[in-house]
Amino acid sequence: MDVMTAVLTRRSRHVLREPAPGDAEFAYLLGGxxxxxxxxxxxxxxxxxxxxxxxxxxxxSLASEVPPEQRDRVAGKTLRAPLMAALVFRPxxxxxxxxxEQMAAASSVAYGLMLLLHARGYGSIWxxxxxxxxxxxxxxxxxxxxxRLLGSLDIGTPGGPEAPxxxxxxxxxxxxxxxxxxxxxAGV
Ligand SMILES: Cc1cc2nc3c(=O)[nH]c(=O)nc-3n(C[C@H](O)[C@H](O)[C@H](O)COP(=O)(O)O)c2cc1C
Numbered sequence: 001m002d003v004m005t006a007v008l009t010r011r012s013r014h015v016l017r018e019p020a021p022g023d024a025e026f027a028y029l030l031g032g033x034x035x036x037x038x039x040x041x042x043x044x045x046x047x048x049x050x051x052x053x054x055x056x057x058x059x060x061s062l063a064s065e066v067p068p069e070q071r072d073r074v075a076g077k078t079l080r081a082p083l084m085a086a087l088v089f090r091p092x093x094x095x096x097x098x099x100x101e102q103m104a105a106a107s108s109v110a111y112g113l114m115l116l117l118h119a120r121g122y123g124s125i126w127x128x129x130x131x132x133x134x135x136x137x138x139x140x141x142x143x144x145x146x147x148r149l150l151g152s153l154d155i156g157t158p159g160g161p162e163a164p165x166x167x168x169x170x171x172x173x174x175x176x177x178x179x180x181x182x183x184x185x186a187g188v
Contacts, residue, residue, distance in 0.1 A: 006119045008167045013123030015160030020083035021122060023049070029120065033112035037105065040095065044102035045109055045150075048086040048141050055079055061136035074130065081154035085113075086131070086141060089148045106150060114153065123158035127151050 001009075021029065026049065034043065050058055059078035063071040078084055087110055091102045114124045128151035131137055138149065 001119045003115075006115050008169070009163070010115055010118040011164040011167070012125040013156075013158045013160075013164075014080075014125060015158065016081035016123050016125075016154055016156030017159045018082045018156065020051070020081065020156045021117070021120075025120075026083075026085070029113060029116045030109075032116050033109045036108035036112045038108075039101050039105060040092075040097040042092045042095065042097060042102055042105065044089060044091045045106040046088045046090050048088060050078065050084040050086065051082065055084055058084070058131075058137060058140060061140045062130055062134055064136050065130075065134060077127075077130075081125075081156040083155040084152050085155055086152040087150045088141075088143060089150050090144070091146060091148075093146050103150075110150070110153065117153075117155060121157070122155060124153045124155045126153055 026047075030047065038044075055078040056075070059075035062077065063075040066074050087106065089103055089106050091099050093099075095102070110126060114126065117124050132149045132151055134149075138147075141149075143149065
């Protein structure tokens with residue numbers, strides 16, 4: 001699959017079943033994703049993989065923070081895919097590369113990983129929501145004070161309805177301009 005095809009055919013997948021990549025295959029794909037641009041080569045991220053019953057502990061911790069009538073629904077959020085890969089932003093604090101650049105680097109890795117998963121036949125969806133702000137989840141997963149969850153990728157083999165439509169290359173005219181000095185304000 002060429003890169004443009006991978007980019008245009010990757011879609012977030014909500015129905016994800018076994019198989020998901022095992023640890024070795026995940027590491028292989030992450031090795032590719034880790035080649036994303038990274039100012040300062042900081043690698044300000046780490047992944048925590050959750051599978052099987054271990055997903056339930058995270059669901060229970062999220063459920064512990066909501067009213068009783070919401071607990072089952074919230075607990076089920078960690079069981080939507082066979083592999084849940086939580087993305088931890090681990091900034092180099094005080095580094096000359098500002099934190100926002102480090103977060104941009106971490107996001108780039110996540111997207112690269114989604115593309116590589118897709119090219120290999122796996123589906124994924126990046127989910128954020130409650131997990132990102134949950135003290136119980138942070139404690140359970142052992143985050144350091146400077147670390148922050150950027151959500152998680154649900155990963156597995158796509159199921160359910162047909163693959164969503166390929167993305168169209170839309171009209172991006174409003175999103176790009178070419179600077180010409182002739183139009184610069186007077187005096188510049
Ligand atoms: C940072 C980030 C957070 C996201 N969080 C959620 C989420 O919490 N729930 C969800 O259903 N989708 C989430 N998504 C997926 C987007 O909704 C999805 O990418 C978008 O609708 C475009 O669809 P596509 O991925 O199929 O192109 C998130 C995507 C990003 C980049």
